[in-house]
Amino acid sequence: MVKIMASSEKLIEYLKRDEILFLCHHNADPDAIGSCVALKYLASYLNPQGTFKISADSVSKISRNILNEIGEHIDVEIYPKLPKTVFIVDTSSINQLKVNFEELKKRDVIIIDHHKKTDLAEVSKFHIIEENRPSTSEIIAEIFKELSIFPPKYVRIALLCGIVYDTKHLKLANQKTFDIISYLIKGISFQKILYLLSQESDSSKRTAHLKACSRMEIREVDGIKVALSYVSSHEASCAKTIVSIGADVSFVVAVRKKEKEIRVSARCRKHVSKYVHMGDLMEELGKELKGSGGGHSEAGGLNAPYDRSKSKDEIIKEVLDLCYRRFVEKYKTAKTRDNKMYNKM
Ligand SMILES: [Mn+2]
Missing domain, CATH: 3.10.310.40 (Diaminopimelate Epimerase; Chain A, domain 1)
Known part of the structure; x- marks a missing residue:
């Protein structure tokens, strides 16, 4: 918690940039999507004039359900054009991204993740990597809490989906997770979150x-x-x-x-x-x-x-x-x- 608080100021500096790309890993799951949707909101809250984009080379079926529900759009593309500031979210390895790595190294890369730290962290200007967190969405929800910015409903739905998905329907949740859930869930039905994550098989x-x-x-x-x-x-x-x-x-x-x-x-x-x-x-x-x-x-x-x-x-x-x-x-x-x-x- 202290760690996030100390990092928030630096994070805010980057989030205030005029153009930011938020990158999700391959076959973006609800945790990657929830995290990016929330970060994009935070960026536009801090800098309403900015241009912000979420991109992934592919998106999972469940993530599509969530995006439809909250009316958020992400660009499905490979080798996206890289602006000066690139956030890589919920992604531990460059292999999970289809980006021009040489170009990426020249950018200001910020990583927010809960996987084991890898070489990717070395190319970043700044990172928040908390391996003991069951989801990246939880880290990002914590940042909102620290900043005393209460996210709008669609962002909270996205974050809850990320948390519930990555904790395997709360099996991996800990006390912090439940604290964050009770913070996010105001006015949202938990059944709805579970429904969004239940994949109707074809x-x-x-x-x-x-x-x-x-x-x-x-x-x-x-x-x-x-x-x-x-x-x-x-x-x-x-x-x-x-x-x-x-x-x-x-x-x-x-x-x-x-x-x-x-x-x-x-x-x-x-x-x-x-x-x-x-x-x-x-x-x-x-x-x-x-x-x-x-x-x-x-x-x-x-x-x-x-x-x-x-x-x-x-x-x-x-x-x-x-x-x-x-x-x-x-x-x-x-x-x-x-x-x-x-x-x-
Ligand atoms: Mn994750």
């Missing part, structure tokens, strides 16, 4: 989910429910959905005849990932199927060439059987090792 994705569920085969090993299914697209989202509604592990295959490839998406619950790392499993299976795979402990995927000597149904059955077999092998090996260790103790 019709083809929902159809894929339903098909994946209706075609699902459930096998059980050691009390673990393994769900196997197939779709023609959205396999990752289907695998995730199947676990969210009750399976411990899911494997969903998509056969893409056109692209001459098969794809598998795997998901599991945390208690299963202690025994089988889905990314490792998919990496191994990917190689076995002469393709490639990888991922994280609870989510993995692979791509492999399509075997044209076989029918689609054969391929689906073979691949799902293989996934199941390899999963069971790995699970049993890990479980035995675990038991042995336990017995020794």
